[in-house]
Amino acid sequence: MGKQCHPLLSGRRKPTSNYSHGFSSAEMESLASVCDTILPSIPFEEKQVPPAGSNKALEYFYKASASQAPIPDEVAEIIVKRGLIEALILTRVILLILSTKLGTFLLCGSLCWSKKWPFINRFSCMSLENREKVLQKWFKHSFVTPIRVAFFYMEAVCLFVFFSRVDENGGNPAWEAINYHVDTDQNESYSQKERPLQKGIIEAVYETDKTLLQSFTQKGFKVTQHSEQQSVLKINCDVVIIGSGCGGGVAAAVLASSGQKVIVVEKGNYFTPSDYSLLDGPSLDQLYESGGILTTVDGKMTILAGSTIGGGSAVNWSACIKTPNSVLKEWAEYQKLNLYGSHEYVSAMETVWERIGVTENCVQEGFQNQILRKGCENLGLEVERVPRNSSEDHYCGSCSYGCRKGDKRGADRTWLVDAVNHGSVILTGCKAERLILERNNNGGLREKKCSGVIIKPLSNNITMKLLIESKVTISACGALLTPPLLISSGLKNPNIGENLHLHPVLMAWGYFPYSNSEFKGNAYEGGIITSAHKVVTGYSNERALIETPELSPAKFGVLCPWESGLDMKQRMLKYARTAHLITIIRDRGAGEVKLEGRISHKLSPLDKENLRAGLRQALRILVAAGAVEVGTHRSDGQRIKCKGISKKELEEFLDTVYPAEGAMSQQEKWAIYGSAHQMGSCRMGINEIEGAVDENGESWEAEGLFVCDGSVLPSAVGVNPMITIQSTAYCLSKKIAESLKKEQSS
Template sequence: MEGRKRSLVSGGKLVVKPKYKHGLSSSQIHSLSAVCEALIPCIPTNGNLNSNDTNGKLLHHSYYLSSASHPPFPDETAELIVKRGIPKAVVVVSLVLKLLSTRLGTLLLCGGASLDWKWPFLHKFSELSVSKREAILQKWSRGTLLLPLRTVFFMLKLTCFYTFFSLTDEKGQNPAWESIGYHVEQVENSADSGEERPLDKGIVETENQADETTLKQSLIHKGLQVTDNTKDNTINIQCDVVIVGSGCGGGVAAAVLAEAGLKVVVVEKGHYFTAQDYTGLEGPSMNELYASGGIFSTQDGKIILLAGSTVGGGSAVNWSASIRTPDHVLEEWSKEKKIPMFGGEEYQSAMDRVWRRIGVTEMCEQEGIQNQVLRKGCEKVGLKVEGVARNSTEGHYCGSCGYGCRRGDKKGTDSTWLVDAVDKGAVILTGCKADKFVVESDGSGKRCKGVIATVESSNISKKVQIEAKASVAACGALYTPPLLISSGLKNKNVGRNLHLHPVLFAWGYFPESESQLQGKSFEGGIITSINKVMIQGEANFSTIIETAGLGPASYAVFLPWVGGQDMKERMAKYSRTAMLFALIRDEGSGEVREEGKITYKFHELDQKHLEAGLRQTLRILIGAGAAEVGTFQSDGQRLECRGIKEEDVEEFLKTVVAAGGPASGGKYWNLYASAHQMSSCRMGVDEREGAVDGNGESWEAKGLYVCDGSVLPTAIGVNPMITIESTAYCISTRIAHSLNQI
């Protein structure tokens, strides 16, 4: 068994200062520290703390006196900005910080607030009082004349808040957590760290290889034919099928094709973790398990995108919701889009097969407080609420599956389909990123001959070339299109028609002293109930309401900032704040043709559906007995519910809108989220309508298939795991039949 190198341990140390690589000057860091202090300031308590015990008072006292300007938060924030920010935005933020370190620059960006009657009359940003700095940031957050400043504010706020609430010490603790009522759940894991992991039989973790020689030996040991290509300086691997990606699409394809007797190689840029590796720590887990560490957005900063990037892909970190493809969606795809696969017994049988293999259960023994809120609220206001099946046991009570299931209960592809695949001889290469598919002319057209990939390890300079009879792109809807374009594909549908299931959140505060609901918001199964929003005049639902699993740092990112004290008070209520969201089946679409660069445009119907869903979400929270409810709109929109009249609720709901993101010109704005990305290489009846045909095969290159969420003809309107796996099952079964006929 190969030795492990990675584990999801503490993301930083609050005491020992590491060597930083952000490249910002000391004057820029000084300006950033002043910004951080205004965002999360020290708040004198003067003994006014609500706590029944001395220790609780000390904890709260420490929390309110803490500031994001204290080391190492400014440097850690700078690291996050440079590492995860959109490059153009990083340049602008860097320039703003540089200007704020000078008096004239501060005058330019902050106006009269930088002036004083006393010497030196004109001050740098860091020389201003905290209250003045806070007022300047408030102006930036709602400014419309200098829109880049609003975007700069958003980026600074996002990275500062995320750092402050996720950074941990050597013991995996954050100083603010106890005061906001948060703790990482202790989970006993009986697995011996020395015992074989489920995929060890077939996995080659390239980061553990000392050099090219040991890599070749490891590959040969797994049963692969390996040779050196001195001409191209590559390590050549022979197989029947190469699959790029190991998530819902790639994992299923690997199992089906290996079962058919084909030699399969899976290329995965992420790394392999099992239950005993997971820590539940938000910061390091997001960094290792998600694309761009979960700090990933559309180019305008409007939508935060969550996409798994580990062995198992999104199935390793999703929230377990297992929902069959709605009948009206299948009818649309088979009849209107003319894709026969979705209209018959083949697809229904595939869903049944997927359902069984990933151990879906339809009952839940105990629901967490957020799902109790959704059920109670729906019942109170007369709305239908349904249970959500999960790919876990009925007793699975885990609120941190978004950071990997520490109980090993959730059945992602890493513990199901990929295990089946390696049992049949498949090999998985981790830490290996595909550069391009090898597409060549063969006389009758173009054919894909395999893939070229780069090994992450600095010990290995040679690229890997995997030669195969069939090649499968299963990198997900955000990464498959750029890979196909870099391989020379020209079809206009590659990278377009991207659907995101945009989400807006709402919250309700349920004080323990006023509510019979027990538990903390971060405890229990994340999604176990659902409400489908029916809009008058529409035959089918286009909006659903579900519960969210946001750790403190992620919650703080979406939290509207209207001032330092308000922020600390809001975060102090975190553990008893229920977070629900409205998700739409979007008509609007986006584009991703270059890795990391995503654009998206809403359709007017999307705004309508989001507003209807958000208003219904608030009604549900109020019906469940929330003391206070609100949205995540930038002005801190909220409503005190104690003793409120129905007409006052309706007046408040009229003010609830799906306002644009930070780069929009509106007075107020929302930050959207997306955890489901689809359709960017959609199936089509011909090459004008789709990037691939009804078998998932490229119209341009024979032997090149797409087998992930990007092939779905449209958005589906519900959690897509079952749909993606069922579609992958059908496509890979057809690939197997095709290859066995050769």
């Protein structure tokens, strides 16, 4: 069944009357007043920043308030739909308390006093000035940490909704004021109707119980009704792969080309360049895990993970960096994993490099990368070109929402096309519920044997579940979802869900006004990552990697420390010319994920020192490039004006820079960490004590069950991991293919 443009990326919000968040009217009154405090209406004459857009646009922006309908309803809906249960409960309790006079007095003190009986105001009845003072106190003082967390959560969602929501024409009135526009250009050579995976795709969103059976039958798969459970369809294949990203896509291509009948199961949907809208709200909702609003349980780390056909490769920033030799040596010698010291792995990297069309030059760099390069050159620091899986003249700053130009060659446009061309079927909109594990009667070393997976379609039009029986089952749903699937299916290896590495990220920023004509364009334009600088001490001690990020207005607003409503609007007016540099570290600390959505992570002392070194270097680079102001996203609004600053004054400022703890800490100063790389949670090991899977990627507990994604990596890589994950998957799937061929010929 074909389609034109996927309606899920239209960008339109639902009518106000259809919200189902369940907040009471009292809670909504409090929430609206919180939103109004975070981003209030301000008299236009108070402007202190020259407009980037027209006076009319600037006037609208200053007068707009986040309390305007339907923004509070959308905030409530996201909190209910995407938030951790603890955050939801805490938020609703505090909003309910603030809806009463006594509760407001307990939380706000004398700021809620009134001159009229009964001399106490509810939070919503307090003046804007006093409400702002209350929020400033809560954000700063550690003795109200739970309240701080709740209001930080509301603030982040409020700003995200305000700057990401669009009208029926796909626009947001605030964007003109901050000089932001969505790039609607598209590669003219790319056909609007081209769907490279069409002949192998089965999309549950367009199927029913009857048509789903027919679709599999038409594609040559044996489908029968389950003998005991009539509500279950049984499908037979050689290999079932759960997940279609960097690991699953490669495995599907290799195994299908070796003659195996392969089914790929993907929770997300299938989109092509003509489907992408590049709009924050709908794109995050449909292309990312948990709608792009996923955090660790302590709220310290925000995590981005792809959840669509192609997985992370469809939404990543295109950086293609081979596994560093030092990491390969560590894995081969210290962890005794021969694969990473072999010619086979080096050859796999070259194969991957060629298949995804990596180019090593960039014709035109964007605003942020120009600044990174110039700052490094002025300081005499080495700056490297970052290879990308796109053409040399690719100038798309929105590939994190899918490459609308069709230039980036993710798994959806390479490996999965190969798989479909060799007869694979890709089933979208379906979630793996549990693996089918039985007692192993083959006399092997493993107690159990995996014979397939139970799949639940996410479409309301399908009532039946699917039982996919296979000779080999591969979990490739990523380091965040593979462990929960294995654990909920009954596996017990203690390494499953442990050793989670996230490549923690902190950012530094620098403001470059339009009067600085050396750097052309805006922060959101151009290739996302085309240059990088390694922070090195001594001869070879790499401490951090400095690159540039993609930051939409909504993400920028969430990251900015909130000091006042006026300050937030002034910061947003500088959005288009604020360059960001990210500090990525190879984390030695680790975390765990054993239940879906319950992620933890802890930095080691060395991690904190490396983050500090990276942040300080990033700020030096921004100053050297000519920024008029630089800072971090620490909660106290840490920043410094650069005009006329001496080297001594800069170093004194840098001495105050450190990686603050997250919002849940008892510290007055805290920061938001980010992560877009997840690794190691089902690591490979030479035995079941050292790892969850062996050197072939096979579970130590269940024969026929393999893991083929970033979770098998022994530790963090220290660089963007796409090439490492795909190369590892290539080697593992080659071994699986050889094993199946031997089995079939015997």
